[in-house]
Amino acid sequence: MIFDRFEDKLSIARFGATLVRCAGHLLLLGGVTPDHITAEDQEILSVDITQDTNDAARIVTRRVVMNEPGLRPLLIGSSIYSIAENLVIMGGGAVCFSFGTFWNKGCFSLYLETKLKEDRNKRFYDNDNEIHPIINLGHWVILQSIEMVSRSASTTNFGSNKLIPSTKQMPNITSIPYRRLKSAADFSTIVTDAQPVILQELSIGNCTRIWTHDYLKNKIGGDRTVGTS
Amino acid sequence: MRAKNLWELWSSPEFLSSDQRSALDNFEPFDEWEEFALFGSHYFLLVASSDVHTKATRSLQSSLGGIQNNSDKEIISGRIVYAKYDKSTGCRRFAAPLLIQGSNRQRDLLGNFAGIGLNARVNSCDVYTMALYHDEICHNYLSLPGPSARMCHTITDLGDAGALLTGGRTSPDNGLSDCWLYHKWINVWERVDDLPKPRYRHAAVGIGNDLVVIAGGKSCSSSIVKGFLVWSRRHGWVECTAGAAGQQPATFGGSLTTTGMYSSGGDDTITGIFMGGISRDGTISRDIWFWTLHGCKGPVSSNSPQCTTLGLFCS
Numbered sequence: 001m002i003f004d005r006f007e008d009k010l011s012i013a014r015f016g017a018t019l020v021r022c023a024g025h026l027l028l029l030g031g032v033t034p035d036h037i038t039a040e041d042q043e044i045l046s047v048d049i050t051q052d053t054n055d056a057a058r059i060v061t062r063r064v065v066m067n068e069p070g071l072r073p074l075l076i077g078s079s080i081y082s083i084a085e086n087l088v089i090m091g092g093g094a095v096c097f098s099f100g101t102f103w104n105k106g107c108f109s110l111y112l113e114t115k116l117k118e119d120r121n122k123r124f125y126d127n128d129n130e131i132h133p134i135i136n137l138g139h140w141v142i143l144q145s146i147e148m149v150s151r152s153a154s155t156t157n158f159g160s161n162k163l164i165p166s167t168k169q170m171p172n173i174t175s176i177p178y179r180r181l182k183s184a185a186d187f188s189t190i191v192t193d194a195q196p197v198i199l200q201e202l203s204i205g206n207c208t209r210i211w212t213h214d215y216l217k218n219k220i221g222g223d224r225t226v227g228t229s
Numbered sequence: 230m231r232a233k234n235l236w237e238l239w240s241s242p243e244f245l246s247s248d249q250r251s252a253l254d255n256f257e258p259f260d261e262w263e264e265f266a267l268f269g270s271h272y273f274l275l276v277a278s279s280d281v282h283t284k285a286t287r288s289l290q291s292s293l294g295g296i297q298n299n300s301d302k303e304i305i306s307g308r309i310v311y312a313k314y315d316k317s318t319g320c321r322r323f324a325a326p327l328l329i330q331g332s333n334r335q336r337d338l339l340g341n342f343a344g345i346g347l348n349a350r351v352n353s354c355d356v357y358t359m360a361l362y363h364d365e366i367c368h369n370y371l372s373l374p375g376p377s378a379r380m381c382h383t384i385t386d387l388g389d390a391g392a393l394l395t396g397g398r399t400s401p402d403n404g405l406s407d408c409w410l411y412h413k414w415i416n417v418w419e420r421v422d423d424l425p426k427p428r429y430r431h432a433a434v435g436i437g438n439d440l441v442v443i444a445g446g447k448s449c450s451s452s453i454v455k456g457f458l459v460w461s462r463r464h465g466w467v468e469c470t471a472g473a474a475g476q477q478p479a480t481f482g483g484s485l486t487t488t489g490m491y492s493s494g495g496d497d498t499i500t501g502i503f504m505g506g507i508s509r510d511g512t513i514s515r516d517i518w519f520w521t522l523h524g525c526k527g528p529v530s531s532n533s534p535q536c537t538t539l540g541l542f543c544s
Contacts, residue, residue, distance in 0.1 A: 013505035013515045016263050019432075020483040025305070028280060031505065032263055034513040035237040037270040046305050049488050049502060059517070065403060066309040076263040077322030079341045090341040090357060091321045095261070097268045103320040103347075106313040113306040139360040141312040142319045143338065147353050149370035 010061045013112075014038070018075075019047075020161060022082040023112050027064065029089075030075025041065070043075060064112065073108045078214050086138040111137040230277040236269030240512035250511030251451070258401035258450030260381070260430070262482065262507060312360065319355050321346045323380035326390055330413045332365040337413065342371075342398070343379050344442040350378040350399060360477070367417045374408050375418035383433035383443065390438040393421070393460065398429035405429070408460070422465035427438055428454055432485035432506075441520065444503045447481040447538055453509055455479045457520065469522070480506025480514045488519075498523055 017031025025046045031038060044064040057188045066072075072175035078092025087110040181187055190197050236246045237542050253259070312321065325345025328337040341355040355444055358364040377381075382397025382405070398404045403428030410419045431446025431454070441460045441472040456477045457469040469477075483506025490499045504517040 003243045009443060013513070013517055014484070015266075015482040015505055015507050016430075017505060019486040021486070031484070032513065034240060034515065036234060037236075039268065044307075062303045062305050064305045064307050066307050068309050071309045071311045076267075077324075077344070079324050079326045079344075081326035081339055083337075085360075088326075088339055088357065090326070090339070090355065091291055091319060091324055091344065093320065093322050094264050094267060097264065103317070103322075105320070106311050107319065109310050109312070111308045113312045137308050137310060139310050139312060140339065140357050141360045142314055143356045143358045143364065143366065145318050145353050145355050145368065146340075146370050148373050148375050150373045168503040172530065 010045075010059060011042060012045065012061060016076065018078075018080045020080055020082050022085065022087045022110075023085045025112060026062075027087070029205055030078070040072070043072075056095070066110070066112075071108065073104050078104060083138055086140070088138075088140045090142075095186070107142060109138050109139055157166045201207055230275065233277040234270050234273040239265075239269060245511075247510030247512075251509055252516045254451040260361040260398075260447075276451060281366075304408065317347055321351065321355065324355075324523075325382055325384035325394065326386075327354060327384050327394075327411060328386055328413055329354070329360065330367040330416065333362070334401070336362065336364065338364055338366060342384060342394075343376065343382065345380045350380050350479045352376060352378040361407055370416075371411075372416050372418065374420070375404075375411075376407065378407055381429035383431060384411075385433045385441045386434040387435055387441070388438040391419070393433075393435075393441050395433060395443060396424055396428040396431060396446070397439070398427070398447075401447075404446075406450045422460065424458070425466060425468065426454055430481040432483055432503065433488055434485050434501065436487060436490075436522075442485070442487075442501070443481045444485045445478055445480050445506050453479050453481055457503075459522065478503050478506070478514070478516065478518050479510045482506045483514070 011033045012028055014028075014031030014033050018029045019028075020027055020029070026049070028045045030043060033042070041063050044066075045061045045089040048058075048060045048062075048066055050058045055098040073089050074092055074094060075089075079090045081088050081090070089104070089110070091104060093101065114186045151190055155183050165168075176198055178198045178200050179186075179190065180200050181190075181202065190199075233241065239250070257360075259265075285504035291377040299366045300438075319341075321341060321344040324341045328342040329340040331338040336359075337358045341357070343350070343352050343354070345351070347352075352375070356366055376394055376397075379397035381397060382394055384392050384394045386392045391412050394409045394411065396408070406424040406427045408421050408424060410421050411417075412419060427448045428443065429448075431443050431445045433441055435441050439461055442457060443460070444457045446454045456479075459469060461467075468483050483503055485501065485503045486501055487501040490497065492498070499522040501522070502517060502518060503522050506514055508514045
């Protein structure tokens with residue numbers, strides 16, 4: 001084994017940092033540095049490691065500075081992934097004692113500009129023959145959240161493959177009867193039976209006759225907004 | 230007059246010994262280190278004295294100035310955009326990225342799997358797409374059986390061979406050993422070899438589509454797992470032997486990556502680095518380890534992969 005003492009002025013040995021390759025760079029994001037909060041301009045570093053055959057190594061870091069200094073994700077517990085030359089930062093947040101919990105309330109997409117210079121001359125024409133610069137900065141957005149669910153009967157059946165859970169039985173379909181109420185006693189029977197029933201031709205008041213569009217507009221107010229959630 | 234912030238005092242031998250720090254793990258399973266550092270860095274202890282020769286003031290070094298930076302020469306500029314979440318979908322921490330099949334076979338969607346949400350640990354998955362495309366998810370669910378709710382796990386993409394999820398934890402005292410391979414084309418989780426010991430807050434890196442190397446981590450609140458493991462289809466989990474001097478990293482929350490790959494004499498060798506993390510004495514390690522992995526030919530090789538740590542770089 002070869003031991004070599006290297007004076008660490010780079011603060012790249014951190015706790016909870018993410019090392020990821022993107023667009024030809026090895027990037028170090030976030031992480032706790034010993035002794036103090038990681039400075040803002042040290043949050044994202046590009047790390048160059050060269051190791052020659054004599055096992056000597058050299059590490060050089062460069063600061064990565066974003067064009068939008070106001071957009072700054074809290075790099076604790078976030079998932080960082082390099083995809084299609086972009087870096088996507090998802091989730092993340094922290095319980096800041098005495099200050100409450102802070103969640104990143106959106107996702108961030110990063111693109112390193114060293115490549116942008118090469119792309120500046122590329123253009124594409126849209127349908128109106130207008131020129132637009134190629135946008136390599138992917139703008140990632142959240143689509144939805146999905147759950148873990150047992151496969152239903154309608155999807156591919158892999159037979160005896162023990163990895164796939166056995167297909168479920170289709171549920172039985174029970175018909176619900178329609179009834180016309182003839183008397184109060186009739187109703188009591190239905191209640192006692194405690195089975196689902198559809199009651200037809202019930203009198204439910206004037207509303208069936210009165211509630212026209214104009215009537216409702218009049219009563220409720222034409223420009224009252226109704227929220228649905 | 231001298232000042233030190235509380236996070237710095239935590240690792241200062243004048244205030245706490247290594248044994249005292251690690252003894253705290255026996256009182257309470259604790260795994261909120263980033264928050265602890267954040268909190269401690271907001272408060273400081275200041276000692277002022279009118280006598281400049283007082284021993285007490287001399288022992289405290291001022292460190293509020295921040296770290297020296299030797300990389301002012303070149304700056305890489307970047308662009309960043311933000312896409313706001315709708316309500317609280319998307320709010321999760323200590324999850325792991327997972328590629329999900331989209332309706333367009335040419336383009337995968339990006340998922341953020343499991344982790345801890347607003348209230349509890351979950352095994353749901355947030356799915357992301359590029360705004361430019363009106364993508365849809367191929368399946369609207371992840372199929373069971375699959376990994377249970379967890380955090381501090383890793384997921385390593387192995388291309389079309391799948392994505393390997395390893396370990397994680399529920400409470401800090403309950404590390405998990407189960408590992409799953411996610412097959413995105415058929416939306417199936419395949420349970421593969423268990424880790425020899427539970428691991429969370431470990432680091433993982435993929436090598437091609439065949440191997441996953443993991444390093445460090447904790448198995449429970451008072452126990453750090455030493456050393457490296459390599460997973461392959463053919464051999465399952467193989468423990469890496471330490472180099473000649475027997476030293477290897479023993480931290481959790483460190484960073485791991487590969488730096489190169491070369492062949493010589495029919496043998497594939499892969500190099501990489503592992504750095505940082507918190508060691509057994511509760512302080513952040515300033516070591517940068519250079520590691521070398523020999524004998525990796527994935528499924529074709531009949532030899533078990535070996536791993537030797539080659540160099541130790543310290544501050």
